[in-house]
Amino acid sequence: MATRQFEYKITTPVEGYTGVIYGVPISSGVGHTDDPWLAQRFKEGGYTVEPTGDNEQDNVEDGKPDANSTKAEINAYLDAHGIEHDPKAKNEELLALIEE
Numbered sequence: 001m002a003t004r005q006f007e008y009k010i011t012t013p014v015e016g017y018t019g020v021i022y023g024v025p026i027s028s029g030v031g032h033t034d035d036p037w038l039a040q041r042f043k044e045g046g047y048t049v050e051p052t053g054d055n056e057q058d059n060v061e062d063g064k065p066d067a068n069s070t071k072a073e074i075n076a077y078l079d080a081h082g083i084e085h086d087p088k089a090k091n092e093e094l095l096a097l098i099e100e
Helices: 034-046 071-080 091-099
Strands: 008-013 020-021 022-024 029-034 046-050
Touching: 008 034, 022 029, 029 034, 034 046, 034 071, 071 091
Parallel strands: none
Antiparallel strands: 008 029, 008 046, 020 022
């Protein structure tokens, strides 16, 4: 994804839940992540996802990977959007699948 990090507030559908979901600590129904891919996964799972702080990105789905993204970030984006790909392909080949 872009080199700038964003933070998201995650609110669980179960009021007061405390635990760990997707590796994100949740306390009293609220957690935070800087990972746009994780934020999207939470959103798809019925959690409330809100940008916090200086976050100018108001839609986590817009966090498309770019040339500065890691292979893991690109593969995660492709997986999350149901785009078939070879996880061992070069970054340039993976990014081309997003543009199609």
